[in-house]
Amino acid sequence: MGPLIPQGIITxxxxxxxxxxxxxxxxxxxxxxxxxxxxxxxxxxxxxxFVVLRVFLTAVLVAMIGLLYFDYFGWIDMDLLYILPTYxxxxxxxAIIMGFGFLIGGFCPGTSYTGIAIGKLDAMVFTGGLFIGxxxxxxxxxxxxxxxxxxxxxxxxxxxxxxxSAEVFTMIMVVVGLAAFWVTWLIxxxxxxNINPYKFE
Amino acid sequence: xxxNIESVxxxxxxxxxxxxxLLGLLxxxxxxxxxxxxxxxxxxxxxxVTTFDKVAPVHTESSTFxxxxxxDSHSPMFNWLVFESLGIFIGGLISGAIFxxxxxxxxxxxxxxxSKTRLWAAGIGGILFGIGSQFGRGCSSGAALSGTASFSxxxxxxxxxxxxTGYIVAYFFRKLxx
Numbered sequence: 587m588g589p590l591i592p593q594g595i596i597t598x599x600x601x602x603x604x605x606x607x608x609x610x611x612x613x614x615x616x617x618x619x620x621x622x623x624x625x626x627x628x629x630x631x632x633x634x635x636f637v638v639l640r641v642f643l644t645a646v647l648v649a650m651i652g653l654l655y656f657d658y659f660g661w662i663d664m665d666l667l668y669i670l671p672t673y674x675x676x677x678x679x680x681a682i683i684m685g686f687g688f689l690i691g692g693f694c695p696g697t698s699y700t701g702i703a704i705g706k707l708d709a710m711v712f713t714g715g716l717f718i719g720x721x722x723x724x725x726x727x728x729x730x731x732x733x734x735x736x737x738x739x740x741x742x743x744x745x746x747x748x749x750x751s752a753e754v755f756t757m758i759m760v761v762v763g764l765a766a767f768w769v770t771w772l773i774x775x776x777x778x779x780n781i782n783p784y785k786f787e
Numbered sequence: 788x789x790x791n792i793e794s795v796x797x798x799x800x801x802x803x804x805x806x807x808x809l810l811g812l813l814x815x816x817x818x819x820x821x822x823x824x825x826x827x828x829x830x831x832x833x834x835x836v837t838t839f840d841k842v843a844p845v846h847t848e849s850s851t852f853x854x855x856x857x858x859d860s861h862s863p864m865f866n867w868l869v870f871e872s873l874g875i876f877i878g879g880l881i882s883g884a885i886f887x888x889x890x891x892x893x894x895x896x897x898x899x900x901x902s903k904t905r906l907w908a909a910g911i912g913g914i915l916f917g918i919g920s921q922f923g924r925g926c927s928s929g930a931a932l933s934g935t936a937s938f939s940x941x942x943x944x945x946x947x948x949x950x951x952t953g954y955i956v957a958y959f960f961r962k963l964x965x
Contacts, residue, residue: 589822602870609874617882619806628964631957644807649936652815668823670934672941680922681945685952691912694927696827700879708909715913716831723921727852743938
């Protein structure tokens with residue numbers, strides 16, 4: 587039963603082979619969906635191309651529903667699933683900083699790797715920026731290490747915070763997601779009428 | 788003429804909902820195999836730690852942040868996310884080759900700005916994303932996508948605020964894109 591590596595069903599030696607294979611699939615999907623282009627990605631923020639929202643939300647919904655079924659069938663031990671811990675204020679600040687980085691840089695880390703792969707110099711510079719940013723953070727870490735570890739809520743789930751069952755929360759996400767797909771489809775149609783088509787490079 | 792505009796508007800990308808289903812299944816498979824999701828920014832962190840461990844080992848050992856990631860038994864580059872990110876690059880290369888997007892080195896930018904402006908913006912954006920991903924405990928892959936899919940409250944928070952901030956500040960950076 588899953589998850590396979592934490593259960594010891596697949597042993598250590600295969601870790602990196604699996605990592606590479608999963609990464610290849612990840613990179614392929616990102617590039618094939620159009621995430622190697624920063625103007626495709628930022629289109630979601632100006633209404634001319636909602637590909638990011640479509641791919642991202644669909645993936646979240648499929649994975650959430652899939653996970654519920656895996657749990658229901660007893661295929662995965664949910665207690666062994668890693669729940670990203672929540673450090674409330676630092677994560678709020680981090681996400682806001684990333685929001686600025688996203689709109690200025692036009693990539694996020696994963697998509698910038700695929701941009702590099704097809705020859706985008708801007709993606710290379712973005713990744714260089716990531717390196718500098720993490721370096722600056724690491725050097726300055728003693729200045730804000732208290733803040734970095736503050737507001738630790740532990741490995742808390744959204745369902746615990748909202749007091750909803752995972753099924754109800756997923757259902758809400760599906761409804762919100764479908765509404766978002768429909769609304770953004772309408773917006774995109776309207777915006778594209780008034781915008782010069784951009785050339786993909 | 789009409790078809791010409793269509794071809795400019797629609798390059799050879801896969802259907803986004805199909806892409807989303809594939810990505811969701813991949814994420815599910817990843818969680819089934821490894822017990823955690825996909826990531827991307829972690830590889831750059833490993834690269835930073837490795838570089839400065841080589842250049843100034845005493846410094847990295849005494850630094851409270853770096854020392855979390857170095858051990859005597861193996862290099863920080865020998866890390867799950869580094870191999871996965873190498874995979875992202877290779878996967879992008881394969882897709883780019885198949886769909887005919889693998890070309891010479893170029894800069895993509897709005898006609899309203901120069902290549903130089905685009906590169907400055909890309910660099911600044913990368914720096915901000917790098918810093919933000921450390922406070923956020925992951926980027927759009929590790930925190931927003933994988934975090935939300937595994938029902939993490941923090942992951943959901945990062946997803947909403949990352950994209951929400953994007954919409955709020957989009958107006959100020961519109962010249963970079965449209």
